[in-house]
Every structure is written in structure tokens, then in C-alpha cells.
Amino acid sequence: MSYEVNEKFLAKLVSVPRATGYEFPAQLEMKSYLENDVDKITSDNLGNLCAIINPDSPFKIMLAGHIDQIGFQISYIDDEGYLWFLPLGGFDTSTLPGKRVKVFSEKGEFLGVIGKKAIHLMKPEERKKAPEMEKLFIDIGCKDKEEALIKVDVGDFAVFDYGYARLGDNGLAVAAGFDDAIGAFIVAEIMRELAKDKSFYAGVYGVSTVQEEIGLRGATVAARNLKPDVGIAFDVGFAADAPDLEKKAIGDTKMGGGPIISIGPNLNPIVVKRLFATAEKLGIPCQKHAANRGTGTDANAIQLAGAATGLVSIPNRYMHTASELIHLEDVKNIIKLVVEFIKEIKEKDSFLPL
Numbered sequence: 001m002s003y004e005v006n007e008k009f010l011a012k013l014v015s016v017p018r019a020t021g022y023e024f025p026a027q028l029e030m031k032s033y034l035e036n037d038v039d040k041i042t043s044d045n046l047g048n049l050c051a052i053i054n055p056d057s058p059f060k061i062m063l064a065g066h067i068d069q070i071g072f073q074i075s076y077i078d079d080e081g082y083l084w085f086l087p088l089g090g091f092d093t094s095t096l097p098g099k100r101v102k103v104f105s106e107k108g109e110f111l112g113v114i115g116k117k118a119i120h121l122m123k124p125e126e127r128k129k130a131p132e133m134e135k136l137f138i139d140i141g142c143k144d145k146e147e148a149l150i151k152v153d154v155g156d157f158a159v160f161d162y163g164y165a166r167l168g169d170n171g172l173a174v175a176a177g178f179d180d181a182i183g184a185f186i187v188a189e190i191m192r193e194l195a196k197d198k199s200f201y202a203g204v205y206g207v208s209t210v211q212e213e214i215g216l217r218g219a220t221v222a223a224r225n226l227k228p229d230v231g232i233a234f235d236v237g238f239a240a241d242a243p244d245l246e247k248k249a250i251g252d253t254k255m256g257g258g259p260i261i262s263i264g265p266n267l268n269p270i271v272v273k274r275l276f277a278t279a280e281k282l283g284i285p286c287q288k289h290a291a292n293r294g295t296g297t298d299a300n301a302i303q304l305a306g307a308a309t310g311l312v313s314i315p316n317r318y319m320h321t322a323s324e325l326i327h328l329e330d331v332k333n334i335i336k337l338v339v340e341f342i343k344e345i346k347e348k349d350s351f352l353p354l
């Protein structure tokens with residue numbers, strides 16, 4: 001199979017707002033990208049989007065990529081017109097000051113910046129510490145509360161405003177929120193490739209899951225409803241090829257080194273074995289990751305719904321910052337690998353470890 005990454009759609013997907021719990025615009029984008037190719041599309045009360053191929057097959061494989069990205073929920077607007085916020089997901093507060101964000105409301109979208117006291121005005125002990133989340137705020141350039149309320153209100157949300165770009169000449173790309181737009185993108189591309197020739201055994205349920213960043217909530221509900229036989233989650237994983245990272249702790253992984261396949265209690269040994277065997281057959285480089293407990297990914301929720309589970313991660317640098325990196329060759333290889341993995345599943349195959 002020949003495949004080239006559809007960078008145009010990827011760039012579009014990362015730029016559509018999809019803060020945790022506010023993923024609906026991105027899901028609609030995803031729906032229109034897939035609806036002409038797959039057999040059926042469904043959704044649920046949380047906003048998970050599920051594209052289906054071969055719905056009549058008795059064997060169900062669920063693919064999950066969480067569409068949500070970390071963001072900010074507006075919780076209070078003060079008299080001067082500054083917006084105070086709560087985090088939607090996990091942030092390192094030292095990466096926040098000075099960042100551009102986009103605030104979304106029913107009135108439209110508004111550029112904002114995360115403000116903080118200048119270093120000149122900080123006491124020596126304050127300079128050594130990461131800022132406290134409660135002391136950071138968003139400035140959207142309003143003169144007072146009254147003007148701010150014309151544009152936004154409590155309950156609205158914001159995300160980093162850093163779109164898609166290539167970085168250097170070696171296949172790297174950068175954007176805010178590749179975690180996990182890239183996983184949802186990979187699921188969509190696998191579905192589009194599979195749709196070209198549906199003469200394989202498995203029924204495939206490609207789910208763009210929601211609310212992963214606050215506790216795998218979308219995948220929990222989607223897996224519970226679908227009851228898949230096999231499930232594979234796609235998420236970003238740590239690449240150890242950046243300064244100050246300890247390979248002894250995170251493994252020897254790198255950008256462009258191929259899909260990271262997790263091994264351990266959260267993962268079904270037959271799924272893992274078949275992923276490596278398929279990669280070898282196709283000549284795709286792979287990287288191993290030892291996961292000694294439930295992974296903090298949708299794979300955890302899928303396994304607890306009873307499925308034989310796999311986790312394929314996209315090597316990533318600078319996770320949960322405004323500039324997350326991925327390698328396009330890794331994206332391509334993951335799509336090729338999993339398309340073939342699915343096509344190889346036959347009626348007689350069992351994923352029972354005993």
C-alpha cells in the first residue's frame with residue numbers, strides 16, 4: 001500500500017478547537033472527512049464519533065484516538081476585563097506565561113495572551129519557582145468587565161493558538177495539541193485506507209474519543225457500548241532523543257524511529273506479537289516500550305471493557321506544551337502497520353492468551 005500523509009487535513013484538524021469537553025467542532029470536521037467512505041457513522045451523549053466499516057462482521061475491532069487537547073476553561077472575569085481560568089488537563093505552568101491563546105465563545109473567537117508579572121517585578125524567591133496556576137490569567141485586550149462580557153462568558157474555553165508547521169527538513173512537524181489530534185488523524189486515515197477495499201473479515205470501529213485528558217472518559221463509554229474483541233489506542237509517546245531525558249527511565253525511543261509498541265499488563269500479548277510480526281513483514285521499524293501498569297491512555301479504558309488491547313504511540317517531543325513535535329514518517333508507518341494488522345485478521349483467529 002502506498003500512502004502519503006494528508007498534511008492539508010492534519011493542519012486543519014489541529015487548528016479546529018477541541019479542548020477537553022468542547023470537542024464538537026473538531027468532531028464535525030472529522031465526520032465530514034469520513035462520512036462518504038465508511039459504512040456508517042454514529043455518536044453518543046458525550047460526543048464520541050464512531051466511523052464503522054463492515055458493521056455486520058461478528059468480530060469487532062475498535063481504534064481510538066482522542067480528539068481532545070488540553071485547554072483552559074474561563075471561570076471568572078474581573079472588573080478590569082481579565083479572564084481567569086481553570087486547566088482542562090495537565091499543564092506545566094512554567095510553559096504558560098506569554099503564550100498566545102484563542103478564546104472561543106458563542107460570539108466568536110478572540111485572540112488572547114496568558115499574562116504574568118514581569119521578571120523585574122518578582123522577588124528573588126518567586127523567580128526560582130514555577131508560577132501558580134491561580135495567578136495566571138488571559139488578557140483579550142478589553143478595557144473592562146463590561147466589554148469582556150460582550151465577547152466571552154464564564155464556561156467558555158481557550159486553547160493555545162499555535163498552528164501546524166514543518167520544522168526543519170527531516171520530516172518533523174510542530175503544532176499545539178498533536179496530543180492527540182495526531183492519534184485521531186491516524187484513526188481517520190486508517191479508516192479511509194480500509195474503505196478502499198472492504199473485503200476483509202473484521203468489523204472496524206474508528207472512534208475519535210473525547211475527554212481523555214481528564215480521565216479517559218470518552219473511551220470508557222465508547223468501549224463499554226461497543227464491547228470490541230480487539231481495541232487499539234493511538235496516542236503520543238515520549239521520544240527520548242531530546243536533552244535532559246533519561247533513557248533508563250523512559251526507554252530508548254526516538255523521533256522517526258517508527259511506531260512505539262507498548263508491552264505489559266495493559267496490553268494483550270497476542271495483539272502485541274501480531275503488531276511486531278506485521279511490522280517485520282512490511283519492513284517497518286518499531287520501538288518497544290515497557291508499560292508496567294495501566295497506561296494513562298485510552299488503552300486502559302478499552303482493556304477494562306474486556307477487549308484484547310494494543311497501544312501504538314507516536315514518538316513525541318515537548319508533550320503538553322504549545323509546541324509538540326511529531327515525525328511524519330512515524331505517522332505513515334503506523335497507518336501502514338495497522339491497516340495490514342486489521343486485514344490479516346481471519347475468522348478462526350483468537351486473541352485469548354490461554
Ligand SMILES: [Zn+2]
Pocket residue numbers: 066179180212235236
Ligand atoms: Zn494523549
